[in-house]
Amino acid sequence: MTDAAVTLDIDAIAEAGRKAKGKRPQFFEMEESERLMGILMAVVEELAVTRERLDTVERLLEASGGLNREAIDSFHPSAEQARERGLMHQEYIARVMRVLQQEREALEEAQRRGPDKPLEQVSEELGNS
Amino acid sequence: MEDRQVPPAYDEVGQHGVFPQANHDERARFNFLANLNGYLASQVLPGVATAYEARAKPRFAEHHGHEPQTRKEVRACMEADGYYQSWSSIRRNTMEMRQQAGRSLVLRQINDINERAHALNKNDSNLQLDDSVKVPHYVSAVDIHCMPGCYYTELAPGDVSVGANYDCGLFVTTGGMLGRYSDGGGQALANWLKEQYEAGFRPRRVLDIGCTVGHNIVPVAQAFPDTEIVAVDIGAPVLRYAHARAKSLGVNNITFRQANAEALDYEDGSFDLIITCMFLHETSAKALPKILAETQRLLADGGKVLHIEQPQYGEDMPLFEQFMRDWDTFNNNEPFWGAMHDMDLFEQMADAGFDRDKMSILGLAAVVDESIFPAAANDDTEDYGRKPAWHVYVACK
Numbered sequence: 001m002t003d004a005a006v007t008l009d010i011d012a013i014a015e016a017g018r019k020a021k022g023k024r025p026q027f028f029e030m031e032e033s034e035r036l037m038g039i040l041m042a043v044v045e046e047l048a049v050t051r052e053r054l055d056t057v058e059r060l061l062e063a064s065g066g067l068n069r070e071a072i073d074s075f076h077p078s079a080e081q082a083r084e085r086g087l088m089h090q091e092y093i094a095r096v097m098r099v100l101q102q103e104r105e106a107l108e109e110a111q112r113r114g115p116d117k118p119l120e121q122v123s124e125e126l127g128n129s
Numbered sequence: 130m131e132d133r134q135v136p137p138a139y140d141e142v143g144q145h146g147v148f149p150q151a152n153h154d155e156r157a158r159f160n161f162l163a164n165l166n167g168y169l170a171s172q173v174l175p176g177v178a179t180a181y182e183a184r185a186k187p188r189f190a191e192h193h194g195h196e197p198q199t200r201k202e203v204r205a206c207m208e209a210d211g212y213y214q215s216w217s218s219i220r221r222n223t224m225e226m227r228q229q230a231g232r233s234l235v236l237r238q239i240n241d242i243n244e245r246a247h248a249l250n251k252n253d254s255n256l257q258l259d260d261s262v263k264v265p266h267y268v269s270a271v272d273i274h275c276m277p278g279c280y281y282t283e284l285a286p287g288d289v290s291v292g293a294n295y296d297c298g299l300f301v302t303t304g305g306m307l308g309r310y311s312d313g314g315g316q317a318l319a320n321w322l323k324e325q326y327e328a329g330f331r332p333r334r335v336l337d338i339g340c341t342v343g344h345n346i347v348p349v350a351q352a353f354p355d356t357e358i359v360a361v362d363i364g365a366p367v368l369r370y371a372h373a374r375a376k377s378l379g380v381n382n383i384t385f386r387q388a389n390a391e392a393l394d395y396e397d398g399s400f401d402l403i404i405t406c407m408f409l410h411e412t413s414a415k416a417l418p419k420i421l422a423e424t425q426r427l428l429a430d431g432g433k434v435l436h437i438e439q440p441q442y443g444e445d446m447p448l449f450e451q452f453m454r455d456w457d458t459f460n461n462n463e464p465f466w467g468a469m470h471d472m473d474l475f476e477q478m479a480d481a482g483f484d485r486d487k488m489s490i491l492g493l494a495a496v497v498d499e500s501i502f503p504a505a506a507n508d509d510t511e512d513y514g515r516k517p518a519w520h521v522y523v524a525c526k
Contacts, residue, residue: 005240006288008240008284010284012236013233016233017233018277018278020228020275021269021462022272022275024221025460027218027221028214028218033218037219037222045158045161048158048160049154049157049158049161052157053153053154056153
């Protein structure tokens with residue numbers, strides 16, 4: 001055995017997510033559902049991690065006297081603060097629901113002036129005029 | 130709320146000399162996954178049973194004129210059921226997430242872990258590696274339990290990353306039921322052997338086959354420091370990790386040796402006790418009889434062989450339970466799981482030369498520090514194959 005361990009130079013982020021050898025089963029009828037579930041569960045996981053981290057921050061702050069955690073639960077915003085927070089929710093919801101909002105826009109546009117042309121068609125038109 | 134079972138925090142997991150150091154979010158990730166597995170087993174899985182009884186089975190009977198009569202038929206009708214699909218998909222994702230969580234934790238500090246392992250292993254004759262040992266097809270066909278790199282892949286010569294990844298995530302699948310060092314199986318074995326010792330069975334040499342990171346044999350070595358133990362595996366990285374792990378825990382009476390258990394070079398009757406722990410299901414129909422024949426050859430007269438596994442299916446096990454226990458065969462890269470659990474292990478052992486009259490089944494559950502870790506023996510959740518409560522197939526010679 002040599003005197004020193006071999007030093008590895010790897011991309012730990014890429015390596016961590018490597019696929020295991022073996023065909024991945026498909027559980028749902030559509031493979032899109034499979035992908036969405038995978039992404040969704042990873043986001044669920046990371047939200048749980050963030051919540052635990054926030055809990056740690058609160059507990060550390062409380063221990064250092066910088067925060068009374070009961071004050072968080074008994075906090076009531078002023079009217080102005082409440083409005084700012086309401087807007088925060090609305091902005092967040094708009095981001096999350098963008099795909100449905102844009103689909104509705106497309107439906108309404110189609111009703112008004114016919115459906116959008118496929119990009120292949122627009123591309124061809126611009127290439128020829 | 131008082132009555133709700135909460136798994137211990139990952140912070141309680143034991144830190145031996147080559148254990149990866151988890152930061153806050155890495156511990157949180159394992160805490161989440163342990164709780165998610167608990168939720169799936171206790172809250173979602175019962176719905177899968179209901180879906181089978183209430184709609185999948187009647188639907189099958191309507192189409193075929195009879196209820197499902199084989200495990201394959203149960204599988205065919207359940208794979209079309211939406212609730213089963215969701216449970217399966219999420220369960221598969223938990224396995225993949227656990228692997229990514231373990232690997233990201235290990236690989237960001239791999240040079241440090243490899244250095245620590247190297248320092249513990251250097252010039253130690255208790256670690257015996259052999260380049261000529263080939264990885265058998267049943268280990269290389271797929272990455273077992275979706276573990277990228279399986280037990281044998283090295284990212285560089287001397288690497289132990291697959292061992293560290295396997296070890297650090299054992300906590301997750303069982304929600305801490307394997308105890309502080311994920312060694313509840315080994316602790317149970319050590320307790321069994323103490324009872325045997327009192328009764329006069331006092332093995333001088335012990336063989337552990339398919340030892341991986343050594344978590345199932347180290348407690349035996351700790352309980353019997355004067356007993357000579359040999360632990361074999363085909364994977365060099367897990368053996369390097371196992372030896373360093375054991376040594377850092379103060380264990381010096383195990384020789385970790387790279388070898389294929391289908392043909393070992395020890396003399397006949399070399400061991401008084403031979404153990405496999407959750408190993409036979411990771412072999413193959415061809416290899417298993419060879420391994421059993423080797424145990425028969427290597428066991429001394431008066432010796433005992435123990436095979437620790439989940440229960441065999443057998444005719445008296447309901448088809449639905451067989452189907453559920455078979456999930457890992459197709460969905461968690463355990464391709465020999467189903468075929469192995471269909472076998473009559475006693476018949477296989479008899480074919481290997483053991484006396485049918487000297488065989489018995491022993492129930493064994495992980496032994497843990499119950500002030501912190503949940504005891505599998507007291508847990509009544511049916512998770513169809515994950516709980517560390519086993520059947521031990523025993524043969525005496």
